[in-house]
């Protein structure tokens with residue numbers, strides 16, 4: 073039975089970690105930024121050196137393939153992949169693992185001349201982390217990107233997607249052309265770190281993902297009145313920040329008590345204007361995020377939170393605006409891909425557990441166009457989206473071998 077080369081995979085993981093690498097460990101490599109574009113060029117070089125055909129689509133997605141130069145319905149492929157962009161001060165495995173393990177699998181299969189009926193393709197999807205728009209590249213690939221909204225897409229710091237893509241040599245208006253011809257992908261499976269503590273705590277090496285949460289983000293703006301922070305009597309102040317803070321606390325309570333067991337919420341961005349210690353905040357902007365594997369729960373919570381925002385604004389005599397930013401759809405994973413992975417892991421002697429993904433992934437978009445699934449390996453301490461995100465190297469090897477044989481089984485037309 074063939075297997076991946078852990079030294080080669082380790083060397084590539086450490087090689088990619090140099091792009092945007094931080095002095096104390098971890099990496100900042102946001103999509104379309106100079107370190108990301110250097111990493112893109114490096115990855116294309118590694119794919120070519122491994123004997124793969126490569127191409128980049130109009131959404132900036134990178135592909136490496138065995139024996140084909142484009143995706144066509146005449147030759148449906150088995151696709152794997154993940155992303156090489158990171159969050160600010162992120163870790164070296166989120167995304168990178170799935171791309172580089174996929175590349176390693178294709179190289180190991182090619183070198184061993186293992187026969188496979190369907191071509192194999194590895195993809196690195198653009199802007200998975202959603203600096204400009206969640207799961208951007210896979211959304212474009214799966215035909216879920218509206219050309220009309222592209223001009224308005226911007227990062228929280230105000231940088232526009234069209235400008236960021238132009239600097240990297242891409243025309244954002246062409247991104248929807250990345251749409252894959254229907255029937256071109258026979259199956260998709262993505263290897264990823266769990267990013268949570270469940271597998272490690274249970275001592276299980278492989279997670280088989282049953283469903284992926286949806287993520288809704290909206291900008292909530294409270295509009296009060298800027299005033300002198302010394303001379304304005306307390307009872308006359310219309311403090312936008314205090315309304316925002318009140319809202320954040322109430323939302324937390326509401327989601328914990330009224331959401332599902334899987335519901336989570338976060339306020340990770342707060343801006344106060346004018347932002348001076350001697351001025352009562354006239355305007356407070358929050359980015360509010362909620363996640364749940366059930367779309368109906370998410371929609372209900374979104375409506376209830378909007379009502380909460382209006383109630384808080386009314387009580388505190390400020391205005392409120394709610395602007396939806398993005399909403400990814402929760403997706404069940406393919407039962408066929410789950411069954412294949414479980415069968416492969418039984419053959420490899422690896423225990424598995426089914427779980428849902430509390431993080432969003434490109435695999436949820438791929439579920440729109442093909443049988444889509446994910447394989448998780450444990451995260452050390454459950455840590456992710458931080459510089460000390462890591463997994464055990466043997467866990468990485470086990471996960472990559474599970475991916476390798478899952479891909480081969482899916483690429484056998486009879487599977």
Ligand SMILES: [Zn+2]
Pocket residue numbers: 155166167200264
């Ligand atoms: Zn990821």
